[in-house]
Amino acid sequence: MARVGVFVCFCGANIADYVDVPQVVEEVKRIKEVKFATEYKYMCSDPGQGMIRDAIIQYKLTSIVVAACSPRMHEKTFRKALSDAGMNPYLLEVANIREHSSWVHQKDKKAATNKAMDLCRMAVAKSIANEQLHEISVPVTKRALVIGGGIAGIQAALDIADARIPVVLVERSPSIGGKMAQLDETFPTLDCAQCILTPKMVDVASHPYIELIPYSEVIELQGFVGNYKVKIKKKASYVNFKTCTGCGACWQKCPVKVANEYNMGIDKRKAIYTPFPQAVPNKPVIDAEHCTMLLKGKCGICAKVCDKGSIDYTMQDEIIEREIGAVVVATGYDMWDPTPYEEYGVGRFKDIITSLEFERMVSANGPTNGVPVRPSDGKVPKNVVFIKCVGSRDEAKGIEYCSKICCMYTTKHTILLHHKVHDSHAYVFYMDIRAAGKGYEEFVKKAQVDTGTTYLRGRVSKIYKKGDKLMVRGEDAQIGQVVEVEADLVVLATAVSAPKDNPNLARLLGISYDKYGYLSEAHPKLRPVETAKAGIFLAGCTQAPKDIPETVSQASACAAKVCGLFAGDTMKKDPMVSSINNEYCSGCQNCLNACPYGAIVTEDVAIGHGSKDLRTVAKINEGVCQGCGSCVAICRSTAITLAGFTDSQIINEIVSI
């Protein structure tokens, strides 16, 4: 027989003015399970809580109802009071007689009192069905996985590692650095990107808490928050990094030339290569798709010239497994392919380049020694047309969103052009100039004055060739006329797009992505770095286009989240999760569809005691379950129970009034 204690709060005058509290107490005393009922001015105060503690002991109560403010307010407070009296804190129910009665029925004290009584009856009825619940503690593997070694991944890895938490940093290409390593200078301060990035790259390589696994990819993630197991495929580099000194003899002698990805294909690299001189790790890898030794078995020059004997043509891909507790996804972005812009002659005219190609050209360590040139004839361009929003904000041919960074980097490009080619003139076709950010608007204003760039508001409709010039025809909406600009070089500010592999990665990690392929955050405002799957966080452009400062902030935020997650040896988790009664489960597996977290899996269990006949039933991983109850309502056999909100509890509430 349940023994319920009811404690009705005055909340000063907040409740007592509109609800006849003594009458409520008298009424609940009539319920046969209620063995004790009382009232107090402030139940949440120390004396109030003391009353609860004392009554629990004195009347051997088995569950407690506090009729006061919303459970969203003080449920935790009262649960603690129960714990202090040695009672399971989940035997508490709160009747919300303030927000749901006294404050909303201030004109009718009788009705408000009646309602308060009903709310108490419901809470008593529910509490009778309450069960003792215990916080779930999930052991935590204190090691983080960071996927992607761009500035986001680097920052997250460094911040986590600085908290003395081991980090596994996985990078797909042979070197970390990402897109930022390809940039020349950064807006709005015109810092040299290399100068601020490379020290961080070196820090990563030398950090005792960071395990850098370059040239590799994540291929499998299993488990749940705090207890993930990851499989990483380390692609064969054909170079023994342990013995290689990075002297460079191999790539100097390699006879095979391949378009250089780092320089956007403007120049060539070798089949054995380091992506760029400041690469970390600064060890070459062999590009198996182009190496003649690997393809045809002839050549072997690099092995001959390597006096350390580090070249190993027989090397195989390797699968590395790590146990980790949290994941930071920082896979960055892709440049959008402007091929759909056929009216610009993309692909036909060599002198139309993308902004990242321009960036490489003007970069001091770029393929043209920092001077922009026309790809067609190598001449230095005088008139350069920059076209913004190529792909961005274009529902017909591109993508609907604003890529956020193009306005700023195009402004930067006009400055860089002006620096490198003094007698040049830049034209910028734009839709809007979006310069929201610290120092951004000032930067744009100053650039416009300093460089004398002609800004034309309007879209470009056609580019055609006239002699060796490109004629750019567009609208100048401010004078309402079609204008044509004779250009030596056209630079397209192509959109930022989600990495093509993001959907695959999302499926592999069990997180969601939006229609563009960007990974989805758990809440756009309040949980912008978490994903819906506990323990997986997002940093940088993989979530949405953003600039470097924002990327770094988000990466550091991820690090803070990871550190918070790892603060104790185990993670405490709310016990209000679902569980399955194997006997009732018919194994229809419909609940697997309904669970948004993938917390439900199947397992084979013996049908009877000692039987060898197996039956497939559902199984809930309580570490992953968030307690929404979708599966409970889906389950026809009522095999699933959600602790804290069981069918009995809810039906008790329904029938109690």
Add this chain to the structure above:
Amino acid sequence: MNYTKEIQDIAAKLFAEGKIDVFVGYRVNGFDDNQVPVLITDPQDVSKLVFTDKSVFNLVNYLKNDHTRRKRVGLVVKGCDSRSLNLMLTESQVKRENLYVVGICCEGVVDEAGQKMQNCTDCMVPDAVVSDELLGTPSGSDTLSGSYKMNADIAMLAEKPLTERAAYFEEVFENCIRCNACRHSCPLCYCAKCCIDQETATLYNGANTTSGAFHALMTWSLHLAGRCVDCRNCEKACPSHLPLHLLHKQNESVIYENFQEHLAGVVTGDRGAFYKYSLKDPDDFIM
């Protein structure tokens, strides 16, 4: 429609080849020309099998039986039966490799009075959608996006004033004797233990009263919403002759018209309408 010979041959062949342990079919009941289901385990008895337009029952129901579970079974399915089989497969209740399915391109079956059954005149999926062997000529009807035939009873009742409907159904539920024959005859009621019978039974109210019947039948029909294939096994089994199809057809019409779903069970792997959702589902009934 008479496939007696073909089915006898197939069953005999399957037994001869040792492919099945039991064959589920129909036989004549022995005192009139109506038929009852039969589970044949002895190849000698194959000659008892018949199939005509009197073969009304949905034999998939026998797959949840202990005589057939974990055995290799041959069985005969009409269009509607095959849909319930499809759902059983989707919901992992039977293993396809254990079954040899003789599909029928059904021309409709008749009730005891010789009248074509209402679900047959309304039938949208006459051909078996799952089969190893198909007998008869496929109708070629569009099972995936064919236009929905509104059940005449539903349409008639929907037009009645609310009070009349309430009175009508009150009598329906009053006449229910809570024998659970509907549940036992339904191939999709395969739960290890029905929710109505569990410890929470008091919560569910399985009492033999009008309100108990109301509760049980409403819950039952909602559990079959988006899954019922309109085979009418329940109605044939009901000793009180309750018009149980009304509840199912009502749910089916709401689901079909509002959620852009296929009919239940026409696509293998396609779960019932309650186990998925679309962002385009109607929202206008919610404030």
Add this chain to the structure above:
Amino acid sequence: MEAEVKDQLVSIEKPELIAPPNWEPVIMGILCNWCSYAGSDLTGTSRIQYPPNIRIIRVPCSSRVDPWFLIKSLQTTADGVLVSGCHPGDCHYISGNYFARRRFLVTKKLLNFVGFHENRIQFSWVSAAEGPKFAKVVNKVTEDIKKLGPLHLYKKENFEK
């Protein structure tokens, strides 16, 4: 079948015939914890007044609401039910309210089909910020159900509480 319909019509849905004087309906409000329950709390903190007929039950998510909660409520204590959850796309549990939405529509139509007035089963999306909306919803539901009068269907033999 038409002939089978009872001749004697019970005036189940006519309040003026049955409602006792000073009768007040009971409305069972089942609210999701993250949006609607928080929204109803906000109605309270904003002191927006609404009729006292609603009894609120907290569930984690509208997807926790099994249709038989509604059936049970209507059969036992309630004259009407209101289920409220997060707006589509805002579900704290990502997709719960989408599953719930489907069930609600079918349940509502089925209950209406067997004789319950459609206004007795109502749904709303109320976000945690929509305190005023919650009051509006409760006002509307209460008004609707007052017009319909007490619910007698399938309540004749109430079982032990």
Add this chain to the structure above:
Amino acid sequence: MKKLTYFPGCSAHGTSEEFDSTLKLVLKTLDVELEDIPDWNCCGATSAHVMTENLAYALPMRNLVLAEKLENTTMGIACASCYQRMKVTKVHMDENPELAKRINTTVVEEGTYKGTVDVKSMLQYFYEDIGVETIREKVTKSLAGLKVACYYGCLLTRPKDITKFDSPEYPVSMDQICEALGATATEFDYKTECCGASFSISNTEVVINLSGQVLAMAKESGAHAIVVACPLCQSNLDMRQPDIEKHQGVKYDIPVFYITQLMALAFGYPAGELKFPKHIVPVEGALANIGKILPVPEKVKKPIKAVEAESEDK
């Protein structure tokens, strides 16, 4: 022998008679028999679709329904405007069966619309159904030496979603056919610019301006002649050329051929059968280039060489 349903359209009997007659010569060589749609009617171009939707769909639909009675699965259309109206109707009807049912009631005497006949422009038919290689095989008299600018106009490849043929901005099908004939297709950026067609009568100034730009760019590209596959393009560029020359003070002297005229010429038909006298701009000057050897194009300068790569080589 292949068969092709043919919709001649009104201009084939008037302004573009040379298109029609040379098309028939070409198809004779390519072994294709044309079957005219019996009792065909106006496609409704340029006026119907700005007036009433119903009429704009009903007129082409009647032709489509009649064409379905013939056994061929493809309908070839010479005029770009007719092609456009027919194709738009077909695509919209196939996408929206409800609309098709409604429009069909207007032309119900002719029969029910089934959507079994595909609609193609003759250019598309040559390119997709005949094939560039087959055309190359049939050439008996190469057009080598002739440089042509292929002008597609606005309707043959656009809108992309309707035509689903070639690139809407820089199509190459006609260029490839011309190359197959032995001619050289110049790099011509104005191949899909507007010629001003609809204003031909009502606002000639627009035509002079727009067609003038097309001619200027064709000249700039080094072409001896322009090749088209649309009667309106031909008439604007050819007929208005003297006016344009007068207005701009430039002498263009660029004849405007139908693609079928050049094909017929390359297939060995005598020039006398190709109705060249119908042209306003004399064709002899351009045709005189056939057989002349083209100067070898100036070698394109070496693309920029990466500084780093050079240093490595040393």
